[in-house]
Amino acid sequence: MEAGVACNFNCPTWVESSENFARKSTGSLLFGRISKHGHRVRVAASAQFPLQTSSNRQRWASFELSCSSFNNLSASTLETGSVRAPYDEALMLKKKSLEVEPYLNGQSIYLVGLMGSGKTTVGKILSHELGYSFYDSDALIEQEVDGISVAEIFKCHGESFFRKKETEILQKLSSKKQLVVSTGGGAVVRDENWDYMQKKGIIVWLDVPLEALARRIAAVGTHSRPLLHYEHGDPYTKALKRLSYLLEQRGKNYAKANARVSSEAIASKLGYRDVSELTPTEIAIEALNQIEGYLKEEGGMAIAEL
Numbered sequence: 001m002e003a004g005v006a007c008n009f010n011c012p013t014w015v016e017s018s019e020n021f022a023r024k025s026t027g028s029l030l031f032g033r034i035s036k037h038g039h040r041v042r043v044a045a046s047a048q049f050p051l052q053t054s055s056n057r058q059r060w061a062s063f064e065l066s067c068s069s070f071n072n073l074s075a076s077t078l079e080t081g082s083v084r085a086p087y088d089e090a091l092m093l094k095k096k097s098l099e100v101e102p103y104l105n106g107q108s109i110y111l112v113g114l115m116g117s118g119k120t121t122v123g124k125i126l127s128h129e130l131g132y133s134f135y136d137s138d139a140l141i142e143q144e145v146d147g148i149s150v151a152e153i154f155k156c157h158g159e160s161f162f163r164k165k166e167t168e169i170l171q172k173l174s175s176k177k178q179l180v181v182s183t184g185g186g187a188v189v190r191d192e193n194w195d196y197m198q199k200k201g202i203i204v205w206l207d208v209p210l211e212a213l214a215r216r217i218a219a220v221g222t223h224s225r226p227l228l229h230y231e232h233g234d235p236y237t238k239a240l241k242r243l244s245y246l247l248e249q250r251g252k253n254y255a256k257a258n259a260r261v262s263s264e265a266i267a268s269k270l271g272y273r274d275v276s277e278l279t280p281t282e283i284a285i286e287a288l289n290q291i292e293g294y295l296k297e298e299g300g301m302a303i304a305e306l
C-alpha cells in the first residue's frame, strides 16, 4: 500500500506546479487517497524552503513525505530529499510591498546613491509595486530648463545653477506624499536637500561597488554624465576614477540615509558570485526589507504627519 502511494506521488512535479506553496518558506500538504486495494490512506508532505538560492535562481526545498492509514495516526516516512523549486521574484516583490505598504503610511521614498547605482531603474519598480508616483529629479530639472539635457545645463549654466534647480525641485516634491523619487547622485551634499527629503520621506541609499557602477556607466557611455567629462581614458577608467573621488567626498553623506541597500550584502545573502548577477527586482525587494526594518526599529511610522 505504501509503495503504491509513493509511486503515485511525484514530489518534484507537485512542488514546481504549486505556486502558493513554492513561494512560502515552509509548507505542508495533507490529503486522503484510496489505494487500489480499497484501503483509505492519509498522505502528509512538508517542505522547507531556505532563504539561500543557487545562482541559477532556483530554490532548494527539502521535503518529507509520510503516509498513515486513517485510523492509525502514526505515520511512516516514505521519502525525504530535496528538490529544486522555482524562485519567483515578481511574487516575492508583491508580497513584500503588501507587507511594507501599511507601515509606510504614505511616506515617500527618496533614493540616493552614486550615478549608475540604479535609482531610476529600481525606483520605477518600487513605485509601480507600491502604487506610488515616480519622479526623476534630473528629468524634472531638464523640463524646467527648456528641455535641455543635464549635460547641456552643466555646460551652458554651470554646476551651481544645476544644484540650485535640484534644491528647488526637491522643495516642490517635499510637500507631496506617496512618491518614489530618484535623486541625482549629488543631491545628498546640500543640507537643505536633506530637510526637504526628510519632511515626508524616507531616504534610501543604493550602495553599489564602484567597479560595478563603472561597468554599467561604460556600457551606456559617459556623454550624459557631465561630471565624468573631466576625466581622461576609456569610459570605464573615466567612470571609476571620478566615482572613487565622489565616494570619498560624499560617502559620509550617503551613510546618513535612513536605510542602506548594499548590493554586496544582497549578492552574498542570495549566494551569487558577483553583484552583476543581481536583478533590479531583487534590489527593490531588499530596499523594501531595509525600509521595513527602519520603520519597525526606529519608529519611523511616527515621522510623517500626513
Ligand SMILES: Nc1ncnc2c1ncn2[C@@H]1O[C@H](COP(=O)(O)OP(=O)(O)O)[C@@H](O)[C@H]1O
Binding pocket: 113, 114, 115, 116, 117, 118, 119, 120, 121, 122, 182, 216, 217, 220, 276, 278, 279, 280, 283
Ligand atoms: N541591478 C542592475 N544590474 C545591471 N544593470 C543595472 C542595474 N540597475 C541599473 N542598471 C543599469 O545601470 C544604468 C544606470 O541605472 P540608473 O537606474 O539610470 O541609475 P541612476 O538613476 O542611479 O543613475 C542603466 O543602464 C541601467 O539599465
Ligand SMILES: O=C(O)C1=C[C@@H](OP(=O)(O)O)[C@@H](O)[C@H](O)C1
Binding pocket: 113, 114, 115, 116, 119, 138, 150, 183, 184, 185, 186, 187, 224, 225, 226, 227
Ligand atoms: O553625481 C552627481 O553629482 C550627478 C549625478 C547625475 O544623476 P544620476 O545619479 O541620476 O546619474 C546628475 O544629477 C548630474 O549629472 C550630477
